[in-house]
Amino acid sequence: MSDDADSEGAGRRSPSKDGEAVADVPVLRRVATETDGLLTIETSDATAWCPYEGTADYYEVTLEYCPDEYVVELMSYRDYMQTFRDREIGHEEFAAEVYDDLLTLLDPEWLRLTVEAPPRYGLELTLRHQTGPKPASLQDAATVTQ
Template identity: 35%
Template sequence: MTVTDQEEKYGERAIAANQLNTFPNPRPGREYKVNITLPEFTCKCPFSGYPDFATIYITYVPDELVVELKAIKLYINGYRDRYISHEESINQILDDFIAACDPIRVQIKGDYNPRGNVHTMVEINYEKPIA
C-alpha cells in the first residue's frame, strides 16, 4: 500500500477527533499545582498567513478534574492550521481549558518566537469565583 499526500494520516484523524479529556482528581481537597509545557505550538497569522511558533505554559490547580496530557497535546496540535492571533489563541485556550476541567486557578502563557524583530508573550490568569 502506498501512502499519498491526499490521505488523511492517523495523527491528523486523532487531532481532528480530539477533546480535552479529563479524569477525576486523585487528591480532591488538596491544593497542588500542575505545570504543563507545550514547546511545539504553531498557528498562522490571521493577517499574513505566516506561521507563528510558541511555547505554551499552563499552570493550574485542579478542583474535581485533571486534564489528560495526551488530550492537551492533541488539542494544542489542532491550532497548527488555524488563522488566529497570539492574543486570541491564548484566550481561546483558557476558555476551552476552563470548560473542560473547571480548575481552581489557571495561568496560561504563550511565549512566541520572534518574527520581524518582535517577540510577543501573552499571559492570562483565571481564578474560580468563590460560591
C-alpha cells in the same frame, strides 16, 4: 457542563485534531488529597498560521493550574494544541481561546496560561491569562509580595 465520566473518571473530553468540541476531550477525575498541588505543563508543540503574513507561528505554552475535580490527560492536551496547526489565528486570539477552553474544561481552583509568541520585527510578545491571584497555599516566599 455535563459529566459523563465512568467509574475511572475518564469520559469528559476536550478538543482533538479531528475537531471535537471542548466537551469531547479526555480529562481525568482527580484523586482527592489534603494538600493543594500546582500542576505545570509546558509545550513548544503549538503552531498556527499568522492571518496577516501567512507564515507559521510556533508558540511556547505553559499551563499552570490548581485542579479541583479534573486534571487534563496529557496526550489529549497535546492533541488539542495540534488542532491549531491548520488555522489562521492571531496571537491574542490563540491565547484567549486556549485559556477559555481549558478554564471551561477543567473548572480548576486557579489557572494561569502563558503563551510566548515568536519574535517579529525585533519584538517579543508574551500573553498571560489567569483566573486571579495564585492561592496563598501555592505561593513560596520568593513570590509573596507585601
